[in-house]
Amino acid sequence: MGTTGTRYDTLLNIYEPDLTAEKLDEVFGRLRDRLVPLVHQISEASEIPDTAFLNNTFAIDQQHKFSLAMLKEMGYDFDGGRVDETEHPFETTINPGDVRITTHYYEDDLTSALFSALHEGGHALYEQNVDSKLNGTPLSQGTSMGIHESQSRFWENFIGRSREFWDRYYGELQQHFPEQLKGISVDQFYRAINRVENSLIRIEADELTYNLHVIIRYEIEKMLFNEGLPVSELPKVWNEKYQSYLGVTPSNDGEGVLQDVHWSGGSFGYFPSYALGNMYAAQFAHTIRKELPEFDSLVAAGNLKPIKDWLTDKIYKYGKSLKPAEIIKQVTGEDLNPDYLADYLEQKYKEVYKL
Numbered sequence: 001m002g003t004t005g006t007r008y009d010t011l012l013n014i015y016e017p018d019l020t021a022e023k024l025d026e027v028f029g030r031l032r033d034r035l036v037p038l039v040h041q042i043s044e045a046s047e048i049p050d051t052a053f054l055n056n057t058f059a060i061d062q063q064h065k066f067s068l069a070m071l072k073e074m075g076y077d078f079d080g081g082r083v084d085e086t087e088h089p090f091e092t093t094i095n096p097g098d099v100r101i102t103t104h105y106y107e108d109d110l111t112s113a114l115f116s117a118l119h120e121g122g123h124a125l126y127e128q129n130v131d132s133k134l135n136g137t138p139l140s141q142g143t144s145m146g147i148h149e150s151q152s153r154f155w156e157n158f159i160g161r162s163r164e165f166w167d168r169y170y171g172e173l174q175q176h177f178p179e180q181l182k183g184i185s186v187d188q189f190y191r192a193i194n195r196v197e198n199s200l201i202r203i204e205a206d207e208l209t210y211n212l213h214v215i216i217r218y219e220i221e222k223m224l225f226n227e228g229l230p231v232s233e234l235p236k237v238w239n240e241k242y243q244s245y246l247g248v249t250p251s252n253d254g255e256g257v258l259q260d261v262h263w264s265g266g267s268f269g270y271f272p273s274y275a276l277g278n279m280y281a282a283q284f285a286h287t288i289r290k291e292l293p294e295f296d297s298l299v300a301a302g303n304l305k306p307i308k309d310w311l312t313d314k315i316y317k318y319g320k321s322l323k324p325a326e327i328i329k330q331v332t333g334e335d336l337n338p339d340y341l342a343d344y345l346e347q348k349y350k351e352v353y354k355l
Contacts, residue, residue, distance in 0.1 A: 009224040011269030013144040015324050016276060021222055024272055027338040028215050028277065036245050039209055040351065042196050043247060047354040049191035060105040066176045067103060067117035070169070074155060075123050075308040076101070077128050088152060089116035091123035091152075096135050100128045104257040110177070111193055115156050120211050122155035123310060125147060125308060129316035138312040139320040147269065147315070147324050149277025150284060157207050157278075158285045158344075159307070164192050164300040188274045194352045198246045205337045214275040217260070220270055281340035284315070287332045 005020050011088040012019045032130045068083060077099075086102040093099050100122040105113045126142050141147040149200055159165055166173075170186040181189070196206050202213040222245045223229035229237065238257040252257030262270050288310055298306055314331045328336050349355075 006226045008222050008269065011221075011225065012272065013269075015270050015273050016282075017144060018325060019086060019146075019272070020225065023179075023336075024218060024222075027336055028275065030274075031211060031244070031275070031338040031342055032215050032277070035208065036347065038346055039196070039198065039212065039246065041355060042208075042349060042353050043198060045355060046146055047350065047355040048313050049195045050188065050191045051195050053180065054110050054190075055108050055186055056110070056177075057107050058110045058128065058180060060107060062070050062176040063105050063110070063113050066173060069114055069172070070114070070160075071117055071121045073302060073304055074118070074125060074159075074168075075305060076121050076124055077085070079138075080081070080128055082125060083117070091120040093125070094143065095125045096127075096130065096140055097126045101118045101309060110180070115160060117189075118160040119152040121158040122152035125155070125311070126151045126316050129312045130319035131317040133136060134319045134321065141320050143318070143322060143327060144319045144324045145273035146276035147327055149273050150280035151277075151311070151315070153277045154281040154284060154311075158197050158281055160302070161194055161207060162296075162299060164296050164349055166190050166193075167300050171345060191352050193211075194348070196349060196353075198248050200242065200248055200250050201259060208349055211275045211278055211341070212245045214271050216245060217262075217271040225268070279341045280324075281330050281335060282309075283328060283334075283337060284311075285344070286340045 005022065005122050009020045012021065012024070012249060041332060071083065072078070078096050081099040081101065083101045083103065087104060089103045089289075091099065101117070101124050103113050103116045103120065123142075126148060130140050130142075134200065142151075149328050166186050168190060170189055173189075174181045174184075194207065196208050198209060199205055202210070202217075205213050216238070219241065220229070220234065224231070225235075237252050238248050242256070260271075262268070288307065292298070292306060296309065298304065315327060318327065322330065325335065328334075
């Protein structure tokens with residue numbers, strides 16, 4: 001493949017074709033500069049959502065039933081896939097007619113399996129709805145890690161963590177857990193599932209701070225490959241960035257620089273895909289609201305089919321026949337723009353925290 005612009009560009013190209021560090025510096029820089037002040041503002045807020053009730057005991061069989069019901073609502077084709085349990089949730093495509101989802105249930109955590117089902121379901125909808133004309137070719141799959149992640153994040157966050165979604169489905173969730181959610185209003189539940197915590201661990205991060213976890217990793221990867229950062233300096237740089245962006249410092253490298261498997265596995269250039277997915281998803285969400293003005297009312301009514309159909313027509317059916325930059329430009333009419341994600345997060349979390 002060879003180096004396109006910098007050493008790190010070559011690694012980025014593995015996961016997000018034609019993406020460059022120059023472009024990421026621009027979009028991640030703009031996003032970081034808007035999110036860091038918001039995170040610090042929230043950390044000083046007085047209206048903190050109560051999440052204690054989410055750590056009650058929730059029967060796994062009921063979690064399973066509700067997760068399956070939500071996947072059905074999304075439009076996941078159970079005749080072309082199945083849901084199993086594993087230690088770490090993932091989606092895997094055996095072939096176009098066999099797209100599987102895995103999840104993991106915790107008795108003391110209601111939200112983990114619920115949102116992993118929506119997340120992996122988003123990946124699965126992408127794979128299940130590539131145009132059948134591409135079957136048997138290398139194009140019959142998602143076009144990049146970032147665009148793929150945009151679909152999992154779209155369904156998990158822009159749908160599944162929205163107020164409209166729970167206005168529709170919270171009553172059904174209460175039917176599965178009548179004692180645990182007794183006396184808990186939909187507003188309390190909505191604010192609880194959107195609580196922000198400046199945590200040390202990426203995979204446990206909330207929708208807002210997760211982007212900063214990823215940006216920190218991107219900045220360090222770029223320093224390693226383009227700027228000659230010595231490996232021995234990694235813990236120091238890591239800890240400084242966590243303190244600066246999130247106001248927390250790891251007590252040891254296990255909850256710091258050594259927490260992810262990506263670097264030990266050699267997957268440099270992979271991390272940006274996660275935050276790219278959030279940015280793509282926000283830009284798609286902005287566009288779908290313009291083209292489907294009834295978007296919020298559709299979610300509130302539990303009528304998700306028009307949304308899935310829109311995504312299929314605009315994104316899914318093309319598989320890998322279009323590159324990420326072509327997809328975002330064709331769907332939204334502009335290049336990747338981080339302001340849509342920043343606008344969405346600012347509006348949402350200022351409301352959640354009554355700022």
